[in-house]
Amino acid sequence: MKYLIKNGRVIDPANKIDGILDILISDGKIEKVGKNIEEPGSVKPTGLDAKGMIVAPGLVDMHTHLREPGREDEETVLTGTLAAIKGGFTSIACMPNTEPPLDNPAIIKSLKDIIKRDARANVFIIGSITEGRAGKRATDFDKMKKSGAVAVSDDGSSVDDETVMSGALEQSKEENLLIIEHCEDRKISGNGVMNHGFTATKLGLKGIPSESEYVRVKRNIELAKKASARIHIAHVSTKESVDIIRRAKAEGVKVTAETAPHYFTLTEECCATYDTGTKMNPPLRSREDVEELKRGLKDGTIDVIATDHAPHTDSEKDVEFAFAPFGIIGLEMALSLSVMELVEKKILSWPELIVKMSVNPSKILGIDRGNLKKGSAADIVIIDPDMEYTYTKNSVVSRSKNSPFINWILKSRVSKVFVGGKLMTVGDV
Amino acid sequence: MVWTKKDLLGLEYLSREEIEHILYTAASFKEVTTRQIKKVPALRGKTVVNLFYEPSTRTRISFELAAKRLSADVINVAVESSSVRKGETLIDTGKNIEALKIDIIVVRHDCSGAPNILARSVKASVVNAGDGWHEHPTQALLDMFTLKSKLGRIEGLNVSIIGDIAHSRVARSNIWGLTKLGAKVTVCAPKMLIPEGVEKMGVAVTNDLDEAIKEADAINVLRMQLERDTSGAFPTKIDFFKQYGISEERLKRCKKDIVVMHPGPINRGVEMSSGVADGQNSVILEQVTNGIAVRMAVLYLVAHVKR
Numbered sequence: 148m149k150y151l152i153k154n155g156r157v158i159d160p161a162n163k164i165d166g167i168l169d170i171l172i173s174d175g176k177i178e179k180v181g182k183n184i185e186e187p188g189s190v191k192p193t194g195l196d197a198k199g200m201i202v203a204p205g206l207v208d209m210h211t212h213l214r215e216p217g218r219e220d221e222e223t224v225l226t227g228t229l230a231a232i233k234g235g236f237t238s239i240a241c242m243p244n245t246e247p248p249l250d251n252p253a254i255i256k257s258l259k260d261i262i263k264r265d266a267r268a269n270v271f272i273i274g275s276i277t278e279g280r281a282g283k284r285a286t287d288f289d290k291m292k293k294s295g296a297v298a299v300s301d302d303g304s305s306v307d308d309e310t311v312m313s314g315a316l317e318q319s320k321e322e323n324l325l326i327i328e329h330c331e332d333r334k335i336s337g338n339g340v341m342n343h344g345f346t347a348t349k350l351g352l353k354g355i356p357s358e359s360e361y362v363r364v365k366r367n368i369e370l371a372k373k374a375s376a377r378i379h380i381a382h383v384s385t386k387e388s389v390d391i392i393r394r395a396k397a398e399g400v401k402v403t404a405e406t407a408p409h410y411f412t413l414t415e416e417c418c419a420t421y422d423t424g425t426k427m428n429p430p431l432r433s434r435e436d437v438e439e440l441k442r443g444l445k446d447g448t449i450d451v452i453a454t455d456h457a458p459h460t461d462s463e464k465d466v467e468f469a470f471a472p473f474g475i476i477g478l479e480m481a482l483s484l485s486v487m488e489l490v491e492k493k494i495l496s497w498p499e500l501i502v503k504m505s506v507n508p509s510k511i512l513g514i515d516r517g518n519l520k521k522g523s524a525a526d527i528v529i530i531d532p533d534m535e536y537t538y539t540k541n542s543v544v545s546r547s548k549n550s551p552f553i554n555w556i557l558k559s560r561v562s563k564v565f566v567g568g569k570l571m572t573v574g575d576v
Numbered sequence: 577m578v579w580t581k582k583d584l585l586g587l588e589y590l591s592r593e594e595i596e597h598i599l600y601t602a603a604s605f606k607e608v609t610t611r612q613i614k615k616v617p618a619l620r621g622k623t624v625v626n627l628f629y630e631p632s633t634r635t636r637i638s639f640e641l642a643a644k645r646l647s648a649d650v651i652n653v654a655v656e657s658s659s660v661r662k663g664e665t666l667i668d669t670g671k672n673i674e675a676l677k678i679d680i681i682v683v684r685h686d687c688s689g690a691p692n693i694l695a696r697s698v699k700a701s702v703v704n705a706g707d708g709w710h711e712h713p714t715q716a717l718l719d720m721f722t723l724k725s726k727l728g729r730i731e732g733l734n735v736s737i738i739g740d741i742a743h744s745r746v747a748r749s750n751i752w753g754l755t756k757l758g759a760k761v762t763v764c765a766p767k768m769l770i771p772e773g774v775e776k777m778g779v780a781v782t783n784d785l786d787e788a789i790k791e792a793d794a795i796n797v798l799r800m801q802l803e804r805d806t807s808g809a810f811p812t813k814i815d816f817f818k819q820y821g822i823s824e825e826r827l828k829r830c831k832k833d834i835v836v837m838h839p840g841p842i843n844r845g846v847e848m849s850s851g852v853a854d855g856q857n858s859v860i861l862e863q864v865t866n867g868i869a870v871r872m873a874v875l876y877l878v879a880h881v882k883r
Contacts, residue, residue, distance in 0.1 A: 467693060
């Protein structure tokens with residue numbers, strides 16, 4: 148099957164391309180990117196007019212919770228990847244906090260079988276750092292890597308024990324397998340449920356101080372520096388973390404970082420109605436944190452926008468604020484929120500946004516995605532940048548609907564998505 | 577005034593006029609409670625459920641009496657609160673209660689915001705009888721009612737709230753109510769019991785009890801909940817009394833007719849000496865009496881809401 152995408156604004160930052168161009172897709176691969184590509188002879192390609200659209204490498208989410216195996220009531224590989232497609236993500240990396248966790252080759256193998264059967268987008272697997280995600284004994288990174296993991300993380304928990312973390316970083320360096328850390332000192336965050344501050348005071352809710360994050364960011368960076376290993380900081384939410392990462396980068400530490408759209412779109416004040424859709428970990432922070440995250444995105448301190456897509460059913464979420472689980476879904480509206488908060492507000496240009504949502508996550512995970520060079524897999528997203536739409540609960544294709552953005556009017560909609568040269572049907576379950 | 581609020585969730589959500597209207601309505605019900613026959617037919621045919629997820633005797637009895645004196649039918653339901661509670665969620669319980677054609681749900685819950693969540697899930701009126709550390713609006717209303725009947729006004733009064741502000745719903749409701757009515761509010765506690773940013777609620781903050789009581793027209797002394805988790809650095813009972821307890825001696829340094837309030841139950845010898853609790857300045861038992869009139873007013877108003 149051949150496709151010819153015509154007259155779109157092709158943004159391929161990895162190859163320094165940004166212009167009105169055509170893309171020819173053939174046999175699942177990018178065959179050609181150029182001006183006025185002629186429709187070649189024998190097999191006529193299906194033409195797609197992308198005038199006024201942005202054509203970019205498919206988005207890559209390096210932080211998704213697919214919940215399979217174990218919590219198929221919340222999400223599955225099928226529904227999660229359909230949600231990804233709807234949001235323009237052609238590749239996602241799934242976190243290992245499943246039940247059981249992805250801490251050994253056998254369970255990773257069985258997930259790979261499910262992926263092979265059900266996935267509509269490319270799914271890369273993140274194994275766990277420690278056995279059972281318990282933080283006590285590191286897994287065998289060599290085996291993790293050989294079984295197909297592209298990184299390791301105990302996401303949802305932080306590795307508290309310094310010795311365990313140091314050992315893991317040594318292994319990480321040895322095997323060249325990236326560690327992604329959820330940075331949280333539970334001794335500080337305790338049983339807090341939202342950001343520590345005036346809003347928590349007003350609401351009578353227990354706070355999670357910023358220290359619980361940045362103290363652990365600092366420790367991890369120090370350990371990574373000592374081991375000369377790479378480390379990726381997941382879901383950065385505080386201004387102090389941004390500052391610590393910025394300094395570490397300047398010093399040459401091999402640290403990378405991500406944040407999620409809700410952290411630069413919403414503040415702690417959104418918790419004021421006790422809507423459990425605003426409860427996530429780390430929590431929504433203050434206005435100053437939001438501003439610093441944006442600065443960090445602009446100056447390159449924060450490399451990646453990831454979703455931390457964390458599905459929970461209505462019955463889990465429709466409870467008292469303190470009892471509700473942490474987390475919100477993110478795949479289907481991450482692009483729109485990023486465009487509205489960053490591109491429209493001139494924090495990032497379109498190419499810079501594509502870097503944060505496709506090029507950088509691919510590089511950091513070491514996967515061959517995030518570019519449109521000849522011969523690479525035709526993972527492409529076509530975006531209608533000016534299209535406005537209402538993000539309704541009914542439109543959500545993820546199995547869970549836990550989002551604080553329901554009924555928001557959003558801008559920039561994914562129009563078409565190719566995964567491996569195959570035109571996907573957006574939003575069709 | 578036309579009452580338009582279906583629920584009473586907290587004083588943060590009320591205007592000055594609405595708070596004054598509740599106090600005004602309570603005054604007429606106060607008269608009812610002093611009659612030989614302490615009952616009016618205002619809520620005849622209405623049903624009130626006291627849905628209590630946290631044990632409480634005095635608040636529950638006060639609401640029950642208030643409802644009965646308005647001729648409402650009352651049902652008391654005690655539920656265990658837990659995140660792993662078997663069976664119904666809060667919302668399901670609310671909807672089931674509503675299916676029984678109940679008009680008002682009075683809810684006490686150990687989770688902040690539970691009444692807010694309940695109120696948007698049911699058509700019945702929801703009255704907050706205390707939620708976590710969030711609000712206890714009827715307590716603050718009865719405190720203000722008592723204060724007004726003692727001193728004739730709220731506007732311009734110096735009111736100090738003393739004790740564990742961080743974990744107190746009584747403190748929060750009093751702060752909202754008193755500041756809206758124009759009182760000058762000071763909160764006083766050891767540093768670790770002052771919640772982050774509380775000054776943004778329009779209060780002065782001090783750690784020095786003598787400073788807090790010096791100019792005070794009234795003090796509201798909170799119950800010290802020593803069983804609470806406060807991360808270890810909690811003062812012992814005796815330390816607390818020495819630094820923050822109201823003794824007769826301390827009271828001598830205050831304005832002569834200072835009004836001493838306490839939401840109860842009192843830890844005698846912890847936040848307040850027996851001499852003070854039973855002394856001339858204490859209005860603690862009047863607060864209890866006034867609680868019924870104030871709760872009658874609240875039930876009456878939400879039951880007759882113009883939707």
